[in-house]
Ligand code: HEC
Ligand code: HEC
């Protein structure tokens with residue numbers, strides 16, 4: 562009986578172990594520990610909060626300023642500020658674009674064709 566009760570727990574810890582070993586990090590963050598971003602009680606199970614990104618890359622106002630561009634509406638040569646956009650303002654989650662363990666993609670380009678040169 563004991564074996565049957567223990568089995569699910571063993572399987573669960575084994576699968577968490579696998580995800581910690583197999584997880585892919587982006588090149589830009591290869592030097593970071595898991596806990597630099599996953600600093601909650603649900604570490605390594607759910608996505609981190611945007612606030613954890615902003616602890617190193619914020620405050621938000623500075624990030625918005627860093628990617629500010631002088632752009633007129635419908636300009637096809639200059640891309641708009643991704644951190645303060647027409648539709649979403651400053652509210653969009655960081656990893657809608659900067660995914661960490663899968664390829665990063667600029668969400669705007671689902672619909673547009675903005676050319677961001679420095680996206681990572
Ligand atoms: C513990 C600090 C730390 C945390 C937390 C962190 N980063 Fe980074 N990030 C770095 C460092 C260090 C670099 C590489 C040096 C640099 O380019 O600033 C970097 C690089 C980047 C870059 C490329 C910067 C550039 O100049 O092109 C992006 C984009 C980025 N991080 C986004 C994020 C996002 C999104 C999160 C949250 C999921 C996050 N970071 C969490 C430290 C951190
Ligand atoms: C679901 C589709 C969709 C997504 C995703 C999307 N947009 Fe748009 N956007 C549109 C549509 C539709 C218009 C109105 C038609 C137009 O003007 O091109 C528009 C208009 C705009 C305009 C005004 C037109 C211009 O070129 O000046 C800007 C600026 C803009 N979007 C920026 C963004 C940014 C930045 C993002 C990402 C943060 C984004 N959009 C994501 C569909 C989208």
Ligand code: HEC
Pocket residue numbers: 611614615618624627628643644653654655656657658659667668669677678679680681
């Ligand atoms: C709509 C997509 C999108 C979202 C959401 C987004 N970013 Fe970015 N981010 C970009 C793009 C695109 C660039 C590159 C801009 C360029 O090429 O000029 C960038 C650049 C950066 C940089 C480098 C800035 C620099 O100094 O050049 C950092 C750091 C960064 N993002 C962090 C974040 C963090 C933290 C969040 C959440 C608070 C976030 N981003 C949300 C698209 C996004």
Ligand code: HEC
Pocket residue numbers: 580581582584590593594595596597598599605606607608609656659660661662663
């Ligand atoms: C730079 C910040 C950052 C670091 C460091 C980081 N993660 Fe993540 N993690 C994320 C983000 C952002 C997500 C949301 C999904 C995505 O973008 O891939 C996530 C999601 C996850 C998930 C949920 C499953 C998924 O893919 O959505 C697991 C599990 C995970 N991370 C494990 C780890 C482990 C293990 C480490 C250390 C080897 C680690 N993470 C380091 C940012 C980070």
